[in-house]
Amino acid sequence: MPAPESNRATNVLAAIANGPRDPFEIATCQIAPPQAGEVLVRVHACGICHTDLAVKLQHIPIPMPKVLGHEGAGVVEEVGPGVTQVRPGDHVLMSFGSCGECPNCRDGALGYCDHFRAVNLFGTRTGGSVLMRNGSELGGHFFAQSAFATHAIATTRNVIKIGDDLPLELVAPLGCGVQTGMGTVINVLRPRPGTSIAVFGVGAVGLSAIIAAGIVGCSTIIAVDVVPERLRVAQELGATHAVSGRADDPAAEIVEVTQGGANFSLDTTGVPAAATNSINCLRARGICAQVAAPPRGTLYAAEASVLVGRGLTVRGVVEGDANPKLFIPRMIGLFRDGRLPLDKFVKTYPLEKINEAVDDLEHGRVVKPVLTMREIGSVV
Numbered sequence: 413m414p415a416p417e418s419n420r421a422t423n424v425l426a427a428i429a430n431g432p433r434d435p436f437e438i439a440t441c442q443i444a445p446p447q448a449g450e451v452l453v454r455v456h457a458c459g460i461c462h463t464d465l466a467v468k469l470q471h472i473p474i475p476m477p478k479v480l481g482h483e484g485a486g487v488v489e490e491v492g493p494g495v496t497q498v499r500p501g502d503h504v505l506m507s508f509g510s511c512g513e514c515p516n517c518r519d520g521a522l523g524y525c526d527h528f529r530a531v532n533l534f535g536t537r538t539g540g541s542v543l544m545r546n547g548s549e550l551g552g553h554f555f556a557q558s559a560f561a562t563h564a565i566a567t568t569r570n571v572i573k574i575g576d577d578l579p580l581e582l583v584a585p586l587g588c589g590v591q592t593g594m595g596t597v598i599n600v601l602r603p604r605p606g607t608s609i610a611v612f613g614v615g616a617v618g619l620s621a622i623i624a625a626g627i628v629g630c631s632t633i634i635a636v637d638v639v640p641e642r643l644r645v646a647q648e649l650g651a652t653h654a655v656s657g658r659a660d661d662p663a664a665e666i667v668e669v670t671q672g673g674a675n676f677s678l679d680t681t682g683v684p685a686a687a688t689n690s691i692n693c694l695r696a697r698g699i700c701a702q703v704a705a706p707p708r709g710t711l712y713a714a715e716a717s718v719l720v721g722r723g724l725t726v727r728g729v730v731e732g733d734a735n736p737k738l739f740i741p742r743m744i745g746l747f748r749d750g751r752l753p754l755d756k757f758v759k760t761y762p763l764e765k766i767n768e769a770v771d772d773l774e775h776g777r778v779v780k781p782v783l784t785m786r787e788i789g790s791v792v
């Protein structure tokens with residue numbers, strides 16, 4: 413007799429994080445069918461973001477084993493009961509999840525959902541585990557997706573329908589990293605044309621911020637990083653100046669370049685010294701955004717006379733303050749216009765090469781690794 417519909421599970425391949433020092437393990441596991449409000453996505457590509465690595469390293473303590481991945485892109489394979497927003501065959505990006513019910517969600521501030529940690533980091537889902545292996549629960553539904561796999565269960569709240577002509581492996585990082593960088597500039601800092609901005613750390617988030625700063629018309633765009641190759645890419649993508657993060661006093665160099673300090677700054681590194689420099693490099697009434705997720709307990713130092721005396725604003729930002737259903741289509745418009753050249757910093761790796769991709773990311777050999785699942789036999 414066939415299994416009842418509710419118990420039906422599909423075999424999928426996933427990269428499993430077992431612990432901080434263990435390499436990712438590629439293994440077959442079982443994914444549950446979509447329930448009400450959910451969507452089963454055949455994943456074609458998923459970017460690797462620093463938050464994936466921070467969780468694997470237990471900088472953010474989440475129970476293991478777990479399937480990570482939160483920049484998934486793919487094609488809807490099946491929808492749960494009552495789902496009308498997307499249908500099988502639709503191409504979608506997956507972004508972060510949100511509850512939709514709390515005061516911040518109702519106010520449109522989805523990145524500050526009261527249940528952000530539960531929904532995204534812990535992957536809480538009503539109706540039990542999304543993924544099982546050998547009969548035991550496997551942490552799934554990370555960021556309402558767990559997309560380091562051939563299939564993912566997402567929700568109608570975090571899938572964004574996109575054109576089926578778009579290259580999924582290039583647009584996948586729009587779901588988190590690129591959205592964080594561009595959104596912080598466009599939605600939060602909102603620089604006027606002709607102003608200056610310093611971006612600390614020019615990985616995928618920082619480069620996206622630099623591209624956005626160029627789009628909104630900043631005339632002085634300063635990239636700060638410890639990796640010379642990244643500074644070169646940043647200049648190719650619009651940075652007008654490059655400052656080595658290993659300089660004696662990067663903030664002083666920025667003050668000199670800008671003749672008195674930058675109007676805006678952004679720290680993507682979460683390194684306390686860089687965060688402090690991102691405050692110290694500002695001119696009076698400057699605004700600084702902090703977007704990194706360093707280990708719990710990390711403190712950023714700001715000198716009171718600088719903070720108060722210059723009338724500075726320092727603001728934490730999650731996911732670029734973006735509502736992905738509105739902001740991702742805007743970024744896709746920029747991509748189509750050739751103003752968001754994702755191909756300049758995305759490099760693809762097949763899912764089974766995830767450990768090589770992570771190693772390359774950790775050693776600065778790649779800016780944005782994107783895993784691809786096209787060639788892997790899906791349903792076993």
Ligand SMILES: [Zn+2]
Nearest residue numbers: 511514517525
């Ligand atoms: Zn909420």
Ligand SMILES: [Zn+2]
Nearest residue numbers: 461463588589
């Ligand atoms: Zn991320």
